[in-house]
Amino acid sequence: MQEAAGADLEEEGGGRGGGEGGADEAMACKEEGGKGKPILSLPDDAKKLLSCMLSMTVKCCARCMLGMVKVRDPLIYALSQEEIASSIADSLDEEGRDRCMAETSALACRKGDCCVCMGLLQSDQGEISSQVKEALTTAGYDVDSPCTFMLSLSAPSSIFIRQYLYYYKALEGSGGALGVSCEQKWIELKEVYRLTYGRRIQQVLSWTIDQSSTDSCAGRVKVTMEYRHEESAGMKEVLLEGKSVKRTMRERRERGQRKGNLVEIENIIAVHNVLHGMTPAALLSKFSWPPAAISKEPELTVKVERESVYIGGCYCKYSRKVSQSPWNEAHGELQDSVQTLILKEIAPLYQPEETKFMGSGREDVDGRPVDFNFEKIQELVSNLRPVGRDYVDSIKSSGETKRKTYRALVWTSAPLPPSKLDVLNQMQELAVFQNTPIRVLHRRSLAERKRTVYRMSAERVNDRFFLLDLETEAGTYIKEFVHGDLGRTRPSVGGLLCCEADILQLDVVGVEL
Numbered sequence: 155m156q157e158a159a160g161a162d163l164e165e166e167g168g169g170r171g172g173g174e175g176g177a178d179e180a181m182a183c184k185e186e187g188g189k190g191k192p193i194l195s196l197p198d199d200a201k202k203l204l205s206c207m208l209s210m211t212v213k214c215c216a217r218c219m220l221g222m223v224k225v226r227d228p229l230i231y232a233l234s235q236e237e238i239a240s241s242i243a244d245s246l247d248e249e250g251r252d253r254c255m256a257e258t259s260a261l262a263c264r265k266g267d268c269c270v271c272m273g274l275l276q277s278d279q280g281e282i283s284s285q286v287k288e289a290l291t292t293a294g295y296d297v298d299s300p301c302t303f304m305l306s307l308s309a310p311s312s313i314f315i316r317q318y319l320y321y322y323k324a325l326e327g328s329g330g331a332l333g334v335s336c337e338q339k340w341i342e343l344k345e346v347y348r349l350t351y352g353r354r355i356q357q358v359l360s361w362t363i364d365q366s367s368t369d370s371c372a373g374r375v376k377v378t379m380e381y382r383h384e385e386s387a388g389m390k391e392v393l394l395e396g397k398s399v400k401r402t403m404r405e406r407r408e409r410g411q412r413k414g415n416l417v418e419i420e421n422i423i424a425v426h427n428v429l430h431g432m433t434p435a436a437l438l439s440k441f442s443w444p445p446a447a448i449s450k451e452p453e454l455t456v457k458v459e460r461e462s463v464y465i466g467g468c469y470c471k472y473s474r475k476v477s478q479s480p481w482n483e484a485h486g487e488l489q490d491s492v493q494t495l496i497l498k499e500i501a502p503l504y505q506p507e508e509t510k511f512m513g514s515g516r517e518d519v520d521g522r523p524v525d526f527n528f529e530k531i532q533e534l535v536s537n538l539r540p541v542g543r544d545y546v547d548s549i550k551s552s553g554e555t556k557r558k559t560y561r562a563l564v565w566t567s568a569p570l571p572p573s574k575l576d577v578l579n580q581m582q583e584l585a586v587f588q589n590t591p592i593r594v595l596h597r598r599s600l601a602e603r604k605r606t607v608y609r610m611s612a613e614r615v616n617d618r619f620f621l622l623d624l625e626t627e628a629g630t631y632i633k634e635f636v637h638g639d640l641g642r643t644r645p646s647v648g649g650l651l652c653c654e655a656d657i658l659q660l661d662v663v664g665v666e667l
């Protein structure tokens with residue numbers, strides 16, 4: 155744990171922020187340190203950089219310095235500014251130690267005086283945690299029940315410019331002893347921020363921080379710490395030479411709104427790109443050093459929102475009167491649908507702002523003629539479970555790529571001898587060409603689609619009726635495959651049997667997922 159400083163291997167897996175480091179690790183640190191506080195162990199280059207930073211007259215806070223020398227131990231960040239300063243002093247030689255502890259030291263930095271973060275990393279951890287708790291409580295979250303959250307930071311772009319300026323100035327002071335290279339760059343501000351405050355926020359909320367990619371853990375609460383600082387906004391204008399880098403994005407839509415409002419946001423990526431592409435000399439020539447003192451610290455707003463929750467499962471539809479979605483072209487608005495019945499059960503549990511229902515392909519309203527039964531829906535809801543984003547993607551694609559099985563009751567215009575059905579039973583992997591059916595022509599573009607009927611099995615009911623089981627490629631128009639759609643689907647069941655055929659009932663029996 156003490157080796158964290160400067161060692162890239164120590165970067166926490168899955169991008170976790172301040173959540174690491176339990177009580178056992180703290181003990182280990184204390185025992186090894188023997189002084190009851192974590193020890194800072196720095197590689198030589200980091201020590202040199204620290205010395206350069208400490209010899210500058212401009213004030214810089216202890217956490218900004220830790221980030222600059224790539225310390226990733228959350229236990230160190232959890233200490234107060236004074237304690238961190240003393241840890242830094244302990245890690246240096248005698249001369250460095252004296253410089254560190256002097257009253258005029260760069261580290262003797264009052265809140266808001268840090269030339270890099272302007273106070274962002276100097277707040278009291280308890281205070282920041284309380285602000286987060288208050289924002290969550292106001293938004294109606296139960297902070298006492300276990301939950302996972304993601305902590306993100308939106309910082310004024312002037313801080314990023316200040317990081318570069320400060321770092322280049324420190325290197326200048328090394329007289330060339332420390333070269334500029336990509337490997338030498340500091341830890342990103344958002345990570346330093348999480349290392350500083352994440353741990354305490356977790357304790358105050360009894361929530362768990364989780365910074366992993368959004369795909370795997372839907373349903374987290376996203377807490378965004380948004381800092382604004384108009385006073386230093388001019389630095390960005392100087393950097394970008396007045397070029398506009400605003401971009402617009404749509405806010406989350408409010409209840410009753412069709413679309414969210416368009417808002418202008420800072421394009422921070424453009425700022426990073428310019429900073430990254432600039433030589434130290436070019437950047438330093440653009441700005442005066444040290445930056446002008448500020449009269450007011452950046453202002454914090456805590457924003458909270460919950461990421462989408464995905465719930466998946468399979469359903470069996472037992473009624474021909476219940477469609478998949480509440481609106482159906484043939485029947486208009488329906489009172490009951492799979493969508494409304496399921497959402498009615500789920501909505502009280504999650505109280506969502508909006509819901510979306512996604513089925514694997516679409517099916518017609520007519521299903522099995524078994525009476526609809528509310529207990530069935532309850533049984534079905536109990537089978538539902540939270541799923542990841544990848545499940546949703548597989549549902550989307552399965553509508554086009556997977557196999558479906560159907561059972562149809564078919565009528566024929568001519569009486570069929572039992573042996574005639576063998577024509578169908580012997581078919582395998584039948585390629586079917588379907589022009590857009592007449593019944594959907596008004597909403598689908600005219601095109602010919604090739605689909606495969608993998609398997610058919612016909613069972614005679616009497617001279618004019620038979621049951622047909624089909625396994626087809628998703629997207630096959632079954633009704634048209636049976637009656638031929640006036641020659642628009644070739645071949646068809648009617649065509650194969652040399653008579654007219656029509657479909658009387660159709661059930662979806664299964665969908666491959």
Ligand SMILES: [Zn+2]
Binds near residue numbers: 214216270
């Ligand atoms: Zn700072």
